[in-house]
Amino acid sequence: MSNKPATIKEIAKILKISVSTVSRALNDHSSIGLVTKQRVKKLAADLNYEPNQRAIQFLHGKSFVIGVILPELSESFFSEAISGIEDIAYKRNYTVLLAQSHDDAEREKLLVEKMKTQRVDGLLVSVSKTTSTYEHFEMFKKVNIPVVFFDRIPPLKDIHYVASNLETGTYEAVNFLLKKGHRTIGMINGPNTLLASHERKEGYIKAMVSNRLKFDPSLVISCDLSEASTITAMDAMLNHKRKPAAIVTFNDYVALFAMRYARSLNLSGIDFVSYANLPIISYMDYSPIASVEQFPYRQGKKAADILIDLINKPKSQSEVEQAYFNIVVESELIVSKLP
Amino acid sequence: MSNKPATIKEIAKILKISVSTVSRALNDHSSIGLVTKQRVKKLAADLNYEPNQRAIQFLHGKSFVIGVILPELSESFFSEAISGIEDIAYKRNYTVLLAQSHDDAEREKLLVEKMKTQRVDGLLVSVSKTTSTYEHFEMFKKVNIPVVFFDRIPPLKDIHYVASNLETGTYEAVNFLLKKGHRTIGMINGPNTLLASHERKEGYIKAMVSNRLKFDPSLVISCDLSEASTITAMDAMLNHKRKPAAIVTFNDYVALFAMRYARSLNLSGIDFVSYANLPIISYMDYSPIASVEQFPYRQGKKAADILIDLINKPKSQSEVEQAYFNIVVESELIVSKLP
DNA sequence: AACCAGTGTGCAAACGATTGCGCCAAATTA
DNA sequence: TAATTTGGCGCAATCGTTTGCACACTGGTT
Numbered sequence: 001m002s003n004k005p006a007t008i009k010e011i012a013k014i015l016k017i018s019v020s021t022v023s024r025a026l027n028d029h030s031s032i033g034l035v036t037k038q039r040v041k042k043l044a045a046d047l048n049y050e051p052n053q054r055a056i057q058f059l060h061g062k063s064f065v066i067g068v069i070l071p072e073l074s075e076s077f078f079s080e081a082i083s084g085i086e087d088i089a090y091k092r093n094y095t096v097l098l099a100q101s102h103d104d105a106e107r108e109k110l111l112v113e114k115m116k117t118q119r120v121d122g123l124l125v126s127v128s129k130t131t132s133t134y135e136h137f138e139m140f141k142k143v144n145i146p147v148v149f150f151d152r153i154p155p156l157k158d159i160h161y162v163a164s165n166l167e168t169g170t171y172e173a174v175n176f177l178l179k180k181g182h183r184t185i186g187m188i189n190g191p192n193t194l195l196a197s198h199e200r201k202e203g204y205i206k207a208m209v210s211n212r213l214k215f216d217p218s219l220v221i222s223c224d225l226s227e228a229s230t231i232t233a234m235d236a237m238l239n240h241k242r243k244p245a246a247i248v249t250f251n252d253y254v255a256l257f258a259m260r261y262a263r264s265l266n267l268s269g270i271d272f273v274s275y276a277n278l279p280i281i282s283y284m285d286y287s288p289i290a291s292v293e294q295f296p297y298r299q300g301k302k303a304a305d306i307l308i309d310l311i312n313k314p315k316s317q318s319e320v321e322q323a324y325f326n327i328v329v330e331s332e333l334i335v336s337k338l339p
Numbered sequence: 340m341s342n343k344p345a346t347i348k349e350i351a352k353i354l355k356i357s358v359s360t361v362s363r364a365l366n367d368h369s370s371i372g373l374v375t376k377q378r379v380k381k382l383a384a385d386l387n388y389e390p391n392q393r394a395i396q397f398l399h400g401k402s403f404v405i406g407v408i409l410p411e412l413s414e415s416f417f418s419e420a421i422s423g424i425e426d427i428a429y430k431r432n433y434t435v436l437l438a439q440s441h442d443d444a445e446r447e448k449l450l451v452e453k454m455k456t457q458r459v460d461g462l463l464v465s466v467s468k469t470t471s472t473y474e475h476f477e478m479f480k481k482v483n484i485p486v487v488f489f490d491r492i493p494p495l496k497d498i499h500y501v502a503s504n505l506e507t508g509t510y511e512a513v514n515f516l517l518k519k520g521h522r523t524i525g526m527i528n529g530p531n532t533l534l535a536s537h538e539r540k541e542g543y544i545k546a547m548v549s550n551r552l553k554f555d556p557s558l559v560i561s562c563d564l565s566e567a568s569t570i571t572a573m574d575a576m577l578n579h580k581r582k583p584a585a586i587v588t589f590n591d592y593v594a595l596f597a598m599r600y601a602r603s604l605n606l607s608g609i610d611f612v613s614y615a616n617l618p619i620i621s622y623m624d625y626s627p628i629a630s631v632e633q634f635p636y637r638q639g640k641k642a643a644d645i646l647i648d649l650i651n652k653p654k655s656q657s658e659v660e661q662a663y664f665n666i667v668v669e670s671e672l673i674v675s676k677l678p
Numbered sequence: 679a680a681c682c683a684g685t686g687t688g689c690a691a692a693c694g695a696t697t698g699c700g701c702c703a704a705a706t707t708a
Numbered sequence: 709t710a711a712t713t714t715g716g717c718g719c720a721a722t723c724g725t726t727t728g729c730a731c732a733c734t735g736g737t738t
Binding site: 007008009018020022023024028029043051052054056058059060 | 691693695696697
């Protein structure tokens with residue numbers, strides 16, 4: 001009963017006109033008379049006609065699908081980013097094919113393969129932590145399928161990407177602490193290999209310098225983001241000849257570890273500032289007094305927009321004049337509301 | 340330059356055989372000679388031939404896509420569930436079309452519409468909190484597209500669903516507390532309208548009764564899950580003539596609020612048990628001593644498996660003999676490891 | 679010599695929608 | 709009145725793949 005969806009053919013047969021007329025009528029083509037249009041549209045509505053997307057995709061040689069590969073949806077940065085991607089895709093009539101690499105380079109490679117066999121029209125990627133080779137992405141370029149990276153950018157030339165610049169947010173953060181009266185500010189940073197660590201450090205330095213303070217490198221300590229490593233860093237801070245009165249931490253986890261450790265030593269009064277990645281942290285007894293926000297939703301939207309623009313861009317005649325989008329979303333300091 | 344992907348036609352032309360032979364050779368059809376098969380496969384590999392999925396989907400009248408609508412990816416229950424869904428879909432050669440309702444009934448309706456125009460082969464849904472009408476799902480049934488609900492199940496007859504039974508986990512939780520020596524155990528439950536609240540209460544009662552203790556209804560207090568409401572419930576607990584020495588809370592947020600409130604009153608020694616929904620909670624200074632786990636990944640896998648089974652099931656001759664899958668994934672108590 | 683079985687291959691239709699081209703009639707113009 | 713425009717519509721090809729059917733061989737059995 002009421003089984004197969006209606007097709008354009010059936011409409012044509014019932015109305016005793018040709019399928020081309022029906023198609024044109026539904027698409028408001030100028031060469032179709034008003035009465036015919038209305039008759040067709042009426043019947044289409046009655047039959048609950050909906051165009052078969054697979055047929056259209058097939059005809060156009062396009063899938064209207066964008067692939068999205070990201071490390072972990074359970075990280076709130078990514079679950080928020082995917083909302084932005086989804087919203088744009090929806091608005092621009094694209095569909096999202098989502099997959100998680102779970103920070104596994106092998107799996108990421110497989111997923112990229114699958115995206116290719118699925119013939120996505122474009123790819124949005126935030127690369128896995130363990131990824132060290134990038135040929136699988138290069139393949140896409142060869143077949144002219146645009147790839148846009150976001151947040152976790154591979155060290156490649158000539159790519160499109162959207163990422164946040166943590167320098168500005170960090171600058172604001174340190175400035176905020178200085179304005180609050182702190183003179184000695186520490187930073188528990190991430191591994192030096194990460195671009196993100198570098199940006200944080202640069203922001204820190206700029207803030208110090210622009211306030212006519214001299215930058216003390218020994219107050220910026222790297223850690224590997226584990227609790228143990230955070231505690232080691234904290235020990236170094238606390239034994240420093242200039243013990244910091246405020247500390248900027250690489251992320252909320254590190255802040256959590258550091259704050260807990262400080263309390264376990266019965267130390268209070270140190271102000272912490274972090275980078276927002278755990279929404280739950282605001283519910284907690286102790287939380288950073290301010291946070292650098294990276295606007296994942298906004299980044300997701302932007303990246304999706306760029307990707308779809310690229311998909312629909314007429315092919316550039318010469319490869320040379322190809323422009324690469326390198327969009328930087330500025331980060332921003334959000335000061336916690338007092339309870 | 341290496342533009343369009345290779346097609347079966349090109350292979351046929353190069354090898355001077357017909358497309359049907361090529362197709363059959365690639366699919367290992369028995370009527371094709373060994374030599375021909377090998378020649379075809381060799382060339383296909385050389386040309387990086389991959390079958391055009393859109394063409395195949397179009398031909399079969401199937402999309403090999405399952406739609407997934409869930410409330411919020413940032414809730415870890417769902418982000419874990421989607422991993423299970425993805426994994427099964429990948430394994431069984433389906434593709435996932437994901438969308439979030441953000442707990443908005445209107446949006447959910449729109450998304451269901453979109454899924455229909457996209458002609459998904461099946462639908463997996465966890466309904467939004469604000470959804471109160473269900474016709475949009477009924478539509479799918481009419482056109483014979485299977486729908487499987489998971490976790491948040493609508494109050495409908497004759498539906499497929501996968502959900503966890505919180506009764507068993509709650510039973511274990513209360514039992515655990517009793518074994519630990521507590522005689523008076525309180526429960527801060529959710530709204531009575533929720534099935535989940537009911538299951539928790541039943542588990543609580545069963546545990547008490549099976550330990551020959553009498554059930555005191557005044558020790559099970561409902562709240563609306565807000566902090567204020569949790570505090571009200573806690574006040575009632577603490578002023579109870581039999582002040583509970585252990586409390587089971589509806590979820591981790593409620594546990595967080597309650598524990599914080601207890602500490603603010605300088606109360607310690609109350610044992611809390613909760614239902615796992617915030618992975619971060621184990622990182623915190625104070626956390627429940629045990630948690631009822633609902634295995635979202637497992638639920639997601641199960642739901643996806645059932646859906647794909649339904650999609651591929653030969654049509655039942657009579658509507659009557661249609662069987663409905665009502666799968667219950669038992670919940671389970673996980674006792675926190677001591678640090 | 680006629681028949682059959684098996685093996686290997688090609689022809690052509692089908693899936694649903696779009697679109698360039700051509701055709702016919704009515705309306706306008708010369 | 710004849711010539712030209714134009715509004716309205718149909719024909720048929722096209723996209724890539726699968727598949728039922730027909731056909732042409734070869735080799736073996738009556």
